[in-house]
Amino acid sequence: MRLVVQVKLLPTPEQGAALEATLRAVNTAACHVSRQAHEQRTFRNYDLRKHTYTQIKDGYGLAAQAAQHVIKKVADAYATLHANIRAGNLGKVGSARRVRAESTSIAFRADAAQPFDDRCLSWQIAARTVSIWSVTGRLKNLRFTASAEQLKTLSAHRKGESDLLYRDGMWFLIATCDMPDPRIKDPDAFLGVDLGIVNIATTSTGSRHCGKGLNAVRHRQRELRRRLQAKRTKSAKRLLKKRRRAEARFAANTNHVIAKQIVTEAERTGNGIALEDLHGIRDRVRLRKPQRVTLHTWSFHQLGRFIAYKAARTGVALVHVDPAYTSQGCSACGHVDKRNRPNQETFRCTSCGFAEHADVNAARNIAARGVTDWAVSHAA
Template identity: 50%
Template sequence: MKVVVQVKLLPDAVQAPALEATLRMVNRAASHAAAVAFHTGKTSRNDLQKEVYAGLKADFGLSAQAAVRTVKKVVDAYATLRANMRAGNLGPEGSKRHRKAESKPIVFRADAAQPYDDRILSWQYDARTVSIWTTAGRLKGVRYTGQPDHLKTLREYRRGETDLMYRGGKWFLLAVCEIPEPQVYQPVDWIGVDRGTTNLATTSDGANYQGRRLTRYRRWHTKKRGELQVKKTRSAKRRARRRARRESRHASHINHRISKEVVAVAQRTRRGIALEQLDGIRERGTASRDQRARLSSWPFAQLGAFVAYKCRRAGVPYLEVDARYTSQHCPRCGHTARNNRPSRDHFRCRRCGLAGPADHVAGVNVRDRARSAWAFVNTPVPQRN
């Protein structure tokens, strides 16, 4: 499986300006190539490279391989744009956002990430340095650092290209690593996980990861962003974006922590992990006005994605099951009714009297559905005589 390892570059006072000038120049060149692709309609790699390759070298001072990587960057950007349009991520055809996206060429930010390959960036793992191409010449001995497990993964499994990124006044390298996937073991049982907003995750074992602190944190950031948006100045907009990124990083950190703990328990007990399928969760019911923003921005899918890829890395079986009525279905007698859940936090079966926390009951139902699904998939097909 492919993973991206991030390490921090530590350029000195001479190296940093060269990296900054390079990033600005290659993104100017990429914007030029994107404009040519837009006006000529040539968005395939070979056709676009024939159009702009000589100009990127002569007019922007790019080396041969840097020009090739810049063309590939532009081609990938247009491929992503077309995919988003087909998926409806930019609104329906004819909408203002859709028309705006298709009516002008792609423009790259001055500090947008730039891809490098092994011809223009080489690693010295023992010295923890890289040699990297810049418009001012080859920079050798640029130091980098990172977490010990990231550095170990980088040394053993790095394959493919590396992106140079400038973010928040710091330099980073994002390297693609190809990690072999362990064989998935046969689970002895399953852990059902119910996701929510009040409780971020509740397992069938009874483990509960509350979201109240994160809710307060997000509400506070929303209030501060609103205060900044009222000012309508460039500085206020920049600070609002910085707050949004900080909030997103905090939510991602919490989702990483939850998924890591759940996967570790499953691996230790030789069980699988089952989650609800939450496709179209925002369309299933109506929410009050003050709940819409919270539901639309809540990282449900991110937590599921983190659990899924951590399961793949650990060889833990992973399933997604039908989410319908998991919080209204009684796991003991099978009775399903809306009034089995008299409040958000409580479950009480109207037929057999089973009672407990609603999210825990939902986690148990997810686990039971995973048991049934796994048994059905692994049941041997009877042989015909």
């Protein structure tokens, strides 16, 4: 299982200037490689290396290994772009967005993250320092801060590349850690999880994680952005920049808390977790214009990822099930009817009379499908 550990760097002013110059140099070189790749229609790492390695190594003052990583970063970026085009994520053939993506080269911000391997970056975990290559020479004794758990994970499992990242005036290193996969425990039953907007997550045991607070924060942030953007003053722009990631941080923290509670409950009871497969829901659902903002800020995918990796770390089984008709079907008798849902929060079966909160009923249906799917996929 692969995880990442993010640590905060504490550079001196001189070290900070060197890191800034390094990111600027490697990303300027990456833009050059990207233009060459786009013009020559050459996107493979090995082919790009033949065309651009000497140019960027000599022209931008990069070390050999740094130049290799710049070329690989460009090749990976184009591989991701082409995969998105093939998957239709950038629109249909001939759409303005897709034409723009296909007709222009990928550009890299001056402060975009840069990968470093063990030849360019060494860790002194006990001393909480790193030594990293820069365009001004090797930076030694560059301090970082991390929790005891992060230090333990780095010492035992760090492997591969680490990314240098500059964000909101702070420097970070994101280290890749390869951890052994824990044995997935055979579940006694499944904990169904219904994901929604009014209730972010509802479990089949009746636990509901209300989305009212998160939606209120999103609305408040949206209104604040609207007012500040209308002002167009320097102070308004400064405040916009300061608060640009506040909503995302709050939403991510909320999802982390909910995911931890769900996985802890499943682990304590010896159950697996059944989640809805909501891939492509934003393309399938048609809503009135006032509702679209709410749908497109719904971070169900992030919550699903958090639950998945936390479950994997603890050996809890996880399955994704088809969500079709889970909100209209009765978890007691199986009867499916639109009239079973008279309103958003009420479920009342028109066949057997069973009544329950609508999200709890859907979560129970998801749990039942989890049992079936697990039995099919793990049949002897």
